[in-house]
Amino acid sequence: MVLMARTGLALITASLQEKLVYRFDLIMGLLRALIQIFVFHQLWAVLFTGVDDYAGFTLEQTQTYVVISMSIMPLLDRSFLPQVNERIRSGNIVFDLARPVYYGNLLLYQGLGQFAATLLTTSLPLLVFSFVFFSIAMPDSVFTWITFLASFCMAYYTAFLMDLIASLWGFWIASVWGLFYAKWNLLQILGGMYIPLWFFPSPFKEIVLLLPFRGVAFTPLSILVGGVAPEELPMALGLQIFWIIMLLWFSKFMYARVVKKLAVQGG
Amino acid sequence: MLKIILLLKWKSLKSQLQYPANFLIAVAGISVIGVTDILLILIPTSAFETIGGWGFWELGFMFSLWKMSHGIHQALFSSFWGHDNLVRNGEYDRFLVRPAHPIWQILTSGFSIGAITEWLPSVTMFIITSSQVAIEWNVFNILFLLIILFSGAVIEWAVSLFISGFSFWFVQTQHLRGTAHTFLFRAMHYPSHIFGRAIPFILTFVFPYAFMSYYPTHYFFAIDSRIYSDFFPYATPLVAIIALAIGFAFWSIGLRNYQSTGT
Amino acid sequence: MIKALNLSKEFKVRQPGQGVLGKLKSLASPEYKIIKAVDDVSFEIQSGEIIGYLGPNGAGKSTTIKLLTGVLEPTSGSVKVAERIPTRDRTRNAYEIGVVYGQRSQLWWDLPLIDSFQILSAMYKLSELRYEENLERLVSLLQMEEFIDQPVRKLSLGQRMRGEIAAALLHEPPILYLDEPTIGVDVVSKNRILEFIQKLNQEKEVTVILTTHNLADVEKVCPRILIIDQGRIILDASQEQILERFGKKRLLEVEFEDQPFDLTLPVGEIVKQEENKLWIQFDRDQTSAFDLVGQFPRGRGIRDVSITEDNIESVIAQIYEHGLDG
Incomplete structure (x- = not known):
């Protein structure tokens, strides 16, 4: 346990230092996120002109949703997974698989280090900035905060599993770049990062609500802005759990196939 | 020189087709993105009818102009996206010992799959949306359309070239490029005039992407520009020339700095 | 053929701070150190010579090559290659020289080797006939028949290096710069490359400047040797003279x-x-x-x-x- 904590701390400081080395890049990254926040904040302001609410959702709720979404979504963007693909191509992956730790967990620890670094250098500054310059409404109920945090943890894990599965495809597809790009864009739209799913037209909305993508952004964010009624909460969280189990099973299945493939081919 | 570029693109395409499965998955993957793009327009307009006074078809038409221009950019000019690496890996040491101008050599240095993936979604979008908006097509219109599309690609490239100039001084410029790309990939779905003052200013005078689709759309709809000048709907080719001149000049200064300091 | 006169090249290097505080300090007021990579170097190379250009790591070898090829501009002094100033007359100079960097490739990574030759032939505006002739000669001399249709990324280092040399010589330059051409290359390919260089020099009178760490290569092919250390030429002599004086x-x-x-x-x-x-x-x-x-x-x-x-x-x-x- 102590060992794990120490390893974790080392990973976090390593990621943090890496970010601080390229300060110019870091600042430009923040600027970029701010532009994005501003664009979508403004879009909803224009759309809600002269309209009080859409299907019960107000402008303030929607703006809070997109501002928080764009502040915390960088936390889910993992840059190390293309490196996994690189290790597969170079064949060095056999060394990773030979370690005593399950490779998926190894990646998760690395990812958590990045998570902490991104939180400190990107998300927190963005949130502070947004609180000062935009009108956003935070929930005052402790219960909402707790369910949000629980849902966000599951969102993180869902996104992680999707990335893991995408990178495991690298054993069969020479370049998974297109797959990553498509996946990230699907998450942005069908996950509801830019546009809350409640604006989606029926029956498209009902279908999208059943897919795993919503668990990455829409579920925690709509809980936070009070878009989920208490009686809908078990369903929303249950669906997140369901998809985590499915994705976990699928990733383990693919992992087993990969290990078998490597054993047969010898890498 | 054009001969070399076409020769290279053709050969690259041929070599990509050696792995058809891989190639098709990549093409399909990026075409999926083409679909998600249109959702960014479709969903808000299905809920609120219009954005800044324009409905889905108008916005779709505007976006398809941008996307076709972007497709030309991807086919011809996208190798500048990796300019950081070209400098960092010392590729200029090889560009500078060959007779062709380094810019030609960079244009022939690679092949992006985006050269093909943008075309199917964007042309489809254009055909569908242009039949839904009131445009009277004549020879002059069509000629202007072609000029606009190519000029738009040049504008996108000019910005990219300008940003490339920075990599002769700084190690990492990805996020600077990313900032431009945020405007390019997130603000082009919507009419510039909804964004208040700062963003239209940037899209007109800093990264003049609004000339790729927003202003020309006014010309095709035969309406006056809501922001800045009524001349802007016609200005795209001129802006392309000016932007390219500025981008090229800055990049050249960067290269000269590289040659004298060897960063 | 090649004349360097009082050639110098200085680099300004930013001193990175130590630790977090130092790094912040260097951000506010950066300290620079001037490094003389090449320091008052003069030499003259006649047409048809093969020069071994030697020196320990960081001695200024690569910088000299970059100055001679026109990639970098000298801080002071002058370079003349075939009576031309390379940086001022870059395009014309490019037709006169062939350059091989052992550490990086000038070939198109994903394309078959032959495609790289075709693209280069178009870039140097070779006529169809001249291209065919030169290619045939190079392919047979460097024994590239069996891998010329392979994508470059699939070639072994030795094969790739033969491809690199052929690519640099396709336009028949009278001057050839070789920067570490045998690094990591297997013995068979290496001998083939060295023999080829000698043959090229004898038959076509190509002037060759070879920088390398491998002294055995130099002993085999370079009658004249220049040694650079800390930016200065410390020795410019023939193999015999060197043995006579130091051996x-x-x-x-x-x-x-x-x-x-x-x-x-x-x-x-x-x-x-x-x-x-x-x-x-x-x-x-x-x-x-x-x-x-x-x-x-x-x-x-x-x-x-x-x-x-x-x-x-x-x-x-x-x-x-x-x-x-x-």
Whole structure:
């Protein structure tokens, strides 16, 4: 346990230092996120002109949703997974698989280090900035905060599993770049990062609500802005759990196939 | 020189087709993105009818102009996206010992799959949306359309070239490029005039992407520009020339700095 | 053919701060250090020469090559290649030179090797006929038949390097710069490359400048050697001259019938003693092996004697280590 904590701390400081080395890049990254926040904040302001609410959702709720979404979504963007693909191509992956730790967990620890670094250098500054310059409404109920945090943890894990599965495809597809790009864009739209799913037209909305993508952004964010009624909460969280189990099973299945493939081919 | 570029693109395409499965998955993957793009327009307009006074078809038409221009950019000019690496890996040491101008050599240095993936979604979008908006097509219109599309690609490239100039001084410029790309990939779905003052200013005078689709759309709809000048709907080719001149000049200064300091 | 006169190149290097505080400080007020990568270098290379350009890591070899090829502009001094200033007349100069960088590729990574040649042929505006002729000659000389249709990324290092050299020579430049062309290349390919360079030089009178760490390569193909250290040319001489001047040390190895004994010699120096063997180093100007053996006390049975002479490799290694006076 102590060992794990120490390893974790080392990973976090390593990621943090890496970010601080390229300060110019870091600042430009923040600027970029701010532009994005501003664009979508403004879009909803224009759309809600002269309209009080859409299907019960107000402008303030929607703006809070997109501002928080764009502040915390960088936390889910993992840059190390293309490196996994690189290790597969170079064949060095056999060394990773030979370690005593399950490779998926190894990646998760690395990812958590990045998570902490991104939180400190990107998300927190963005949130502070947004609180000062935009009108956003935070929930005052402790219960909402707790369910949000629980849902966000599951969102993180869902996104992680999707990335893991995408990178495991690298054993069969020479370049998974297109797959990553498509996946990230699907998450942005069908996950509801830019546009809350409640604006989606029926029956498209009902279908999208059943897919795993919503668990990455829409579920925690709509809980936070009070878009989920208490009686809908078990369903929303249950669906997140369901998809985590499915994705976990699928990733383990693919992992087993990969290990078998490597054993047969010898890498 | 054009001969070399076409020769290279053709050969690259041929070599990509050696792995058809891989190639098709990549093409399909990026075409999926083409679909998600249109959702960014479709969903808000299905809920609120219009954005800044324009409905889905108008916005779709505007976006398809941008996307076709972007497709030309991807086919011809996208190798500048990796300019950081070209400098960092010392590729200029090889560009500078060959007779062709380094810019030609960079244009022939690679092949992006985006050269093909943008075309199917964007042309489809254009055909569908242009039949839904009131445009009277004549020879002059069509000629202007072609000029606009190519000029738009040049504008996108000019910005990219300008940003490339920075990599002769700084190690990492990805996020600077990313900032431009945020405007390019997130603000082009919507009419510039909804964004208040700062963003239209940037899209007109800093990264003049609004000339790729927003202003020309006014010309095709035969309406006056809501922001800045009524001349802007016609200005795209001129802006392309000016932007390219500025981008090229800055990049050249960067290269000269590289040659004298060897960063 | 190539003239460098008082050539210098300085780089301004930003001093990175130490630790977090130092880094912040260097951000506010950066400190620069000026490094003289090439410092007042002059030499002249005649048409048809093969030059070995040597020096330890960071001595200024690559910078010199970049100055000669026109990639970098000199801080002061001048370069003239075939009466032209490379940086001012970059395009014309490019037709005169071929450059191979051992560490990086000028070929198109994903395309078959032959495609790279075709693209380069278009870039150098070769006529169809000239391209066909040159390609055929290079393919047969460098024995590239079996892999010319393979994508470059699939080639072995030796194969790729042969491809790189062919690519640099397709337009028949009178000058060829080779920067570490044999690094990591297998013995067979390496010998093939070296033989090719000699042949090229003899038949086409191509001027070759070869920088390398591999001194054996230099010994094989370069009659004239330039050594650079800390930005300055410390030696410019032919192989014979170098051996004449520095290769005076010889090593005499004597094996006796039984245990050795205390021995004092007027000249020469005992450098090693082991069981019944003795190694004596001497200067061939001062004495000879014959005289040395004659000085051993009589009655001591000598079983075997051998003499090792300095070669260019060991001489240059000595110069690297001890400088010119060592």
